[in-house]
Amino acid sequence: MPHHASGGRHPDLRSERGIALVVAIVALVVIGAIVAGTFFLSTVEQRTAQNTVEAAQAFQAAEAGLQVAISSWDPADNALPTDASRRVARDSVAPGVYYDVTISRLNDNLFDVRSVGTRRRATQTLAETLRLMRASPVVEAALTTPGPVSAAANAAIAGVNTAPAGWSDCPPSADKAGARSGSTVSESGGATIQGVPASMQHDGSASAARVQAAFDQLRPLATLELPGGLYGAAAPRLGGPPSTCDRADPRNWGEPLREPMAGALAPCAAYAPVVLIDGSAAIESGRGQGVLLVTGDLDLGANVDYVGLIVVRGRVTLHGSGSHVTGGILAGGGPSGDAASLTGPVTLSYSRCALDYVLRQGAVARPVVGRAWAQVF
Amino acid sequence: MRSRRGFSLVELLVVMLLLVVVSGTALHLLVGTQRISRAQADRTDLQATLRSGMLVVPAELRMIGYDSVIRPTVQGGVTYPAGAVIPDILGMGPDSIVIRAVRAVGIVCDVGTDRVVVDTTRYYSAYRVPTAGRDSLLLYFDIDPSTAQDDAWFSRPITSVLSGACSPAYGSRAGLTLGTAELGHTGVNPPDSLVAGAPFRTFEVVSYKLTESGGRHWLSAKSVSGHEAGYQPMLGPLTAGGFRLDYFDSTGSGVATAPRDVRIVQVTLIGESDRAVTGTGYGSQTQVVDSVVTRVALRNALR
Numbered sequence: 001m002p003h004h005a006s007g008g009r010h011p012d013l014r015s016e017r018g019i020a021l022v023v024a025i026v027a028l029v030v031i032g033a034i035v036a037g038t039f040f041l042s043t044v045e046q047r048t049a050q051n052t053v054e055a056a057q058a059f060q061a062a063e064a065g066l067q068v069a070i071s072s073w074d075p076a077d078n079a080l081p082t083d084a085s086r087r088v089a090r091d092s093v094a095p096g097v098y099y100d101v102t103i104s105r106l107n108d109n110l111f112d113v114r115s116v117g118t119r120r121r122a123t124q125t126l127a128e129t130l131r132l133m134r135a136s137p138v139v140e141a142a143l144t145t146p147g148p149v150s151a152a153a154n155a156a157i158a159g160v161n162t163a164p165a166g167w168s169d170c171p172p173s174a175d176k177a178g179a180r181s182g183s184t185v186s187e188s189g190g191a192t193i194q195g196v197p198a199s200m201q202h203d204g205s206a207s208a209a210r211v212q213a214a215f216d217q218l219r220p221l222a223t224l225e226l227p228g229g230l231y232g233a234a235a236p237r238l239g240g241p242p243s244t245c246d247r248a249d250p251r252n253w254g255e256p257l258r259e260p261m262a263g264a265l266a267p268c269a270a271y272a273p274v275v276l277i278d279g280s281a282a283i284e285s286g287r288g289q290g291v292l293l294v295t296g297d298l299d300l301g302a303n304v305d306y307v308g309l310i311v312v313r314g315r316v317t318l319h320g321s322g323s324h325v326t327g328g329i330l331a332g333g334g335p336s337g338d339a340a341s342l343t344g345p346v347t348l349s350y351s352r353c354a355l356d357y358v359l360r361q362g363a364v365a366r367p368v369v370g371r372a373w374a375q376v377f
Numbered sequence: 378m379r380s381r382r383g384f385s386l387v388e389l390l391v392v393m394l395l396l397v398v399v400s401g402t403a404l405h406l407l408v409g410t411q412r413i414s415r416a417q418a419d420r421t422d423l424q425a426t427l428r429s430g431m432l433v434v435p436a437e438l439r440m441i442g443y444d445s446v447i448r449p450t451v452q453g454g455v456t457y458p459a460g461a462v463i464p465d466i467l468g469m470g471p472d473s474i475v476i477r478a479v480r481a482v483g484i485v486c487d488v489g490t491d492r493v494v495v496d497t498t499r500y501y502s503a504y505r506v507p508t509a510g511r512d513s514l515l516l517y518f519d520i521d522p523s524t525a526q527d528d529a530w531f532s533r534p535i536t537s538v539l540s541g542a543c544s545p546a547y548g549s550r551a552g553l554t555l556g557t558a559e560l561g562h563t564g565v566n567p568p569d570s571l572v573a574g575a576p577f578r579t580f581e582v583v584s585y586k587l588t589e590s591g592g593r594h595w596l597s598a599k600s601v602s603g604h605e606a607g608y609q610p611m612l613g614p615l616t617a618g619g620f621r622l623d624y625f626d627s628t629g630s631g632v633a634t635a636p637r638d639v640r641i642v643q644v645t646l647i648g649e650s651d652r653a654v655t656g657t658g659y660g661s662q663t664q665v666v667d668s669v670v671t672r673v674a675l676r677n678a679l680r
Contacts, residue, residue, distance in 0.1 A: 020399075023399070023400070023403070027403045027406075027407065030407060031406065031407060031410055034407075034410045034411055034414045035410065035414075037414060038413070038414045038417050038418075041414075041417055041418055041421050042417065042421070044421075045421045045424065045425075048425065048428070049424075049428070052428055052431075052432075055432075082546055082547075082574065083546065083547055083548065104499075104500070106484055106500075106574035106575070106576070107572055107573060107574025107575070108522065108574075109519060109522060110519075110574055110575065110576070112484065112500055112576075125502075127482065127500075127502075129517070129576045131519075131525050131528065133525055134523075136523060366525075368517060368525075368528060368576070369445060369525070369528045369529065369530070370442045370443055370444065370445060370517075370528075370529070370530040370677060371440070371442035371443075371515065371517075371530055371576070371578060371677045372676075372677060373439075373440065373676035373677050374440060374479070374482040374502075374578070375436060375439060375440060376482065376502040377482070377502045377503060377504045
């Protein structure tokens with residue numbers, strides 16, 4: 001029997017039975033190959049789709065990075081040397097989606113921001129060119145106004161260049177007039193006005209246009225916009241991570257005091273916001289530094305210590321006891337009455353150093369006109 | 378002992394009939410599977426086409442900006458008064474657009490009277506190397522450094538491309554010297570208003586259009602500034618009307634003819650499969666059609 005199985009003259013019935021099996025196997029292999037091919041195609045397709053989604057996520061993250069760089073611009077970067085770079089932000093916008101932002105100084109006015117968005121292996125790089133927006137308002141006196149000025153009851157206006165209390169690194173600078181008025185300047189009740197000259201009356205350059213020009217220059221730089229009304233104690237505050245200045249607090253207007261003065265909050269010394277008050281405001285007490293823009297009238301009460309520039313489109317009044325403004329005031333005045341009135345033991349001093357500092361700190365970086373945004377190839 | 382008789386005719390007929398039925402079924406199954414597979418491959422291709430279209434077209438459009446005209450100027454035979462803008466969209470239609478397409482991005486790191494050196498080491502990113510004649514420069518002029526009000530972009534032709542080096546303030550890094558005419562165009566800008574560190578772009582004028590060839594439709598491109606004779610298909614096949622552009626202004630209203638008002642471009646791509654395919658593997662075969670719509674916000678549009 002076994003010798004019959006391996007051929008011979010007799011037909012091999014087993015091999016005939018096997019045809020169906022072979023056909024079935026071949027068919028299965030072919031169908032399997034086609035199905036596997038389709039599977040492979042769809043897997044590749046699914047992967048490319050996934051890549052597209054990830055690239056889009058990375059792109060959005062990079063966009064977010066650009067916005068963060070602009071909105072949280074650190075004035076300390078205004079001093080970055082040309083061609084130097086600093087990584088300013090790295091954070092995630094969603095789990096696994098990151099941005100990484102570096103700024104570079106291009107020249108005196110321009111910065112380059114690079115934001116790299118990452119999602120798994122997908123990265124997208126965006127660039128934006130920013131221009132430092134600086135204001136350089138003309139401040140040639142402690143007090144400049146087209147309207148009448150009155151100083152009474154021991155008020156002191158000094159055009160002599162004065163460093164703010166505790167500021168040690170102020171270079172010398174020329175003294176200016178105490179008060180420049182397009183109208184009249186009056187002193188009474190022991191008030192003193194000093195400067196070079198002490199006061200200038202009917203001064204054509206102390207015009208409403210000069211006040212308006214300063215306001216218009218500074219208006220776009222405002223980082224804090226507040227309504228008119230009564231303001232209690234403005235004061236520097238710390239918040240967030242330990243020892244950082246809480247810039248989110250609308251009543252934190254920076255720290256005019258410098259170490260080692262008692263109570264000086266060092267982290268807020270670099271914070272000098274440009275505050276815009278829309279309407280008329282009365283500030284009762286507190287301290288701050290920067291630029292204060294008021295669209296209406298401003299009334300500085302009992303005990304206010306402010307370092308920087310105050311531009312008021314209406315009238316300005318300083319009264320009470322012991323208020324100090326170091327820097328300069330520009331006041332547009334009202335339709336009648338005094339444009340600026342100082343009553344009581346209040347001090348207004350001209351300070352080039354304070355003005356320069358707050359204008360430098362108040363500069364903000366904004367996208368250049370026309371073609372700021374670029375997608376890096 | 379087995380009997381050794383052969384098969385009867387009836388047996389053979391039955392076997393053959395069975396074989397025909399079995400192999401027919403197998404073939405039918407095979408063809409169906411193969412058709413489904415082919416349909417799948419064609420759909421994949423179609424989707425890939427649309428996807429790459431959605432990468433390429435918006436990337437070209439996103440950087441669209443504009444030149445500012447500070448003082449009256451003549452460009453391309455057109456006189457622009459002060460205060461006018463020259464948008465990067467040079468022509469717009471429902472199935473075509475002509476734009477200045479950005480080809481390189483970076484900063485100028487040295488300035489001469491008839492040339493600029495661009496830094497190719499840092500801040501630089503290019504789609505391709507700048508080409509004299511075909512590409513032009515867009516340069517940022519800071520006319521009065523104390524104010525941003527008069528800052529402007531101007532375009533200048535590139536007349537030569539040579540290797541060069543940056544000024545020492547930019548580390549004397551390797552760069553490209555791009556020769557250009559009319560740099561000190563004093564009628565338009567003071568000669569010292571272009572300073573090192575200023576951003577630049579290079580661009581070529583490209584026309585995108587839906588074209589027909591061999592009965593099929595394609596999204597095609599032509600470099601106008603490169604004096605190309607005809608449109609080159611770059612994406613497809615699309616359906617008739619498979620490339621549509623809708624333009625919107627800042628309020629979301631449609632814009633028909635004024636490029637300076639355009640803030641958003643909506644791109645619609647409708648693709649069709651290369652071959653007629655079937656969904657189930659059997660039955661009638663038709664062209665598969667798929668579409669994708671995307672809205673591109675022009676980041677550098679007039680604000």
